[in-house]
Amino acid sequence: MKPVFLIAFSLVMSLPLHLSGQSSGATKASAPTAVKRTPEGKPEFSGIYEWPKSLGGEQCKCSATIFDRKFFASLKPGGEPFYEPPTGDPHHDEPRDFCMPAGFPSGMLSAYPIQMFQSKDYLVMVHEFQRMTRIIPLDGRKHHEDIEPTYYGDPIGHWEGDTLVIETTNFKRWTLDDNFYSNPKESRMHSDALRTVEHIRWKDKDKLSYLLTIDDPKIFTKPWSQEFQIKARPDWEATGLLEYVCQENNRCPGGKCQGQ
Numbered sequence: 001m002k003p004v005f006l007i008a009f010s011l012v013m014s015l016p017l018h019l020s021g022q023s024s025g026a027t028k029a030s031a032p033t034a035v036k037r038t039p040e041g042k043p044e045f046s047g048i049y050e051w052p053k054s055l056g057g058e059q060c061k062c063s064a065t066i067f068d069r070k071f072f073a074s075l076k077p078g079g080e081p082f083y084e085p086p087t088g089d090p091h092h093d094e095p096r097d098f099c100m101p102a103g104f105p106s107g108m109l110s111a112y113p114i115q116m117f118q119s120k121d122y123l124v125m126v127h128e129f130q131r132m133t134r135i136i137p138l139d140g141r142k143h144h145e146d147i148e149p150t151y152y153g154d155p156i157g158h159w160e161g162d163t164l165v166i167e168t169t170n171f172k173r174w175t176l177d178d179n180f181y182s183n184p185k186e187s188r189m190h191s192d193a194l195r196t197v198e199h200i201r202w203k204d205k206d207k208l209s210y211l212l213t214i215d216d217p218k219i220f221t222k223p224w225s226q227e228f229q230i231k232a233r234p235d236w237e238a239t240g241l242l243e244y245v246c247q248e249n250n251r252c253p254g255g256k257c258q259g260q
Helices: 004-010
Strands: 017-020 047-049 056-060 114-118 122-127 133-137 154-160 163-169 187-190 195-204 207-215 224-231
Touching: none
Parallel strands: 133 154
Antiparallel strands: 017 056, 047 114, 114 122, 122 133, 154 163, 163 195, 195 207, 207 224
């Protein structure tokens, strides 16, 4: 019997996901006229969506979208290890098997639905994967000070025209993406200096542009970006997000069951 986490992952292992993209500087582009707006006149993002998908290119047999290496900036000489080989210890190689958080941005790219709830002062993103929830203030506050680093960081958002910009800081060192599933010889790790910037805007009436910038000065010589696409799925509203349960201390650590 497989643990719940691995069963959920196996359901999406065969999905063909496109892993390349393109960056864009058009952060103040106007939303299409058919897009809903809030009472404050901002684009309305409330709804249920697919996970971010790349704009084309190579495919991989992995559980979720991963970053395309061609967009990476050069690695900084003497920086922290970015490529980390597996050790054979499943607690290290895939800590999510033991109900550890996926973290950001890795969790955001996992192949499960996302639901967004928007108000004047907040955007809340709830991911079906691990029930990952990000509460993003839009009220002009600054980042917290003197708090412990976390797996999902400290996000704050602001508007640039019809584009929502989310800056997140204060991360633990953790997994960057799901590269491990396409190349078992290496995991890609971000450092505790990671800063991410998300630009979200409507491309047309049912697709969002999701431009994600990675700024990690301990690893890369400069920030780099990749653009993804997020498709609205109003047809999923009736079902909504399914409950995601991770079975801690399962009988099959690392997917290797004993005595079965």
